[in-house]
Amino acid sequence: xxxxxxxxxxxxxxxxxxxxxxxxxxxxxxGLVDLDEHAVAAIVVAVNALVGFGVCLAVxxxxxxxxxxxxxxxxxxx
Numbered sequence: 001x002x003x004x005x006x007x008x009x010x011x012x013x014x015x016x017x018x019x020x021x022x023x024x025x026x027x028x029x030x031g032l033v034d035l036d037e038h039a040v041a042a043i044v045v046a047v048n049a050l051v052g053f054g055v056c057l058a059v060x061x062x063x064x065x066x067x068x069x070x071x072x073x074x075x076x077x078x
Contacts, residue, residue, distance in 0.1 A: 006058060013055040017048035 009015070021044045027033040028040070035043070
């Protein structure tokens with residue numbers, strides 16, 4: 001299930017922000033949260049940015065370096 005969630009987030013990382021944008025006005029209307037439209041917009045942008053960054057960290061493959069090999073090997077000195 002974790003791989004499926006990561007795959008979905010990789011394909012559509014703004015889905016979490018969309019969910020927050022959908023739920024936050026309901027919380028405001030219900031009186032559970034006291035926010036104006038600027039605060040709601042700021043929260044959605046922040047969530048999108050953080051989730052996008054987190055998705056990049058979580059799903060971007062890293063370069064594997066074998067032990068004993070330098071990342072940037074230098075040619076032998078003459």
